[in-house]
Amino acid sequence: MQVTITFMRMTVAPAYPRFLLPTGWMLEHGVHPSVADYRYLQDRVGRSCCWWMRQAASDELLSRILAQRGTAIGLLREYSVVRGFYELDRRDPEDVNLSYFGLFPQAIGRGVGRAFLDGVLREAWRGPTRQVRVNTCTADHPRARQLYLQAGFRPVRQVDELWNVPDRLGLDIPAHLRV
Template sequence: MQTLTVTTWSLEQTSPQDLRPARAPGAESALRVARAEVASPEFSRFLYTAVGVDVRWSDRLPWTRARWQQFLERPAVETWVAWERGTPAGFLELEGQAEGTVEITYFGLLPAFRGRGIGGHLLSHGTARAWDLASRWPRDRVPTRRVWLHTCSKDGPYALDNYRRRGFRIFGTRTRTESVGRMPELWPET
């Protein structure tokens, strides 16, 4: 079995003032970011696989439709989608946790939209939404005190730098060896 050494960085912000927003893409991009307010397992699984297949996201591949639905219907779970001219370009998923903590559980762009400045804008927007999450879930949430996430060496080559440029600080690093299994193909071989 082939193995891969993977480094995982845990990052955080502890104040809304930590956020350093990216410059919005130019007007020619017609980019908008909107919350997916209807819990749709099919749409969320599409985003997860379309963004993550080439960077080896696999932990949610075994999830059933019911498990997706259950996760998406939890209070303080939100999916924010970047759209360019009616096409989904990427997404950011928030999960409100105990004591004013919000995790950015997933964030990424579809391959065709990478390298165009969209990621910094989407991360800025999504992080701001993590800081004001309690305003949308007033019965379930205390004000956000901490926003955190993790990224790893399997993610895109600019992921860690993007998080740090947005004001996230590393609070933990872990290196481990993983077995490399065969990932499902997004597209059949030709």
């Protein structure tokens, strides 16, 4: 599949008023999922966007990533039900990468995405953070790029990549991305 990746960064912490999640929704920071639970989160959020890299990784590699100092995972919950997740890479506490962020399909369109991202960004800016980075691509949800722009990210560069997504993952490659 061929994608265009947009690399974005934010160099100033959010200065706008906090976006609040609806009643019954909450962010849970500092989660330590098992490899199986992590694969589940990746699949629920990323299946429709062809998130394949972590799904193709071995259990051993995922276990190392999850145990790595600086990997921070959190969940978005509606009451006790998980509705999304995020992953921050804080190995360099001054340069935080929002590695993964997204909603489960049943949470999309319910007006929680902006507040979810706001809560994650405020978590990312805790500490000596000087910038937060994220990248999005043409396989992501069509509103992802606009959401990042609204939150204060600015594009740095774009690159075109050809991804050889393993058939064994059973992902449906959208027609507009097939080569």
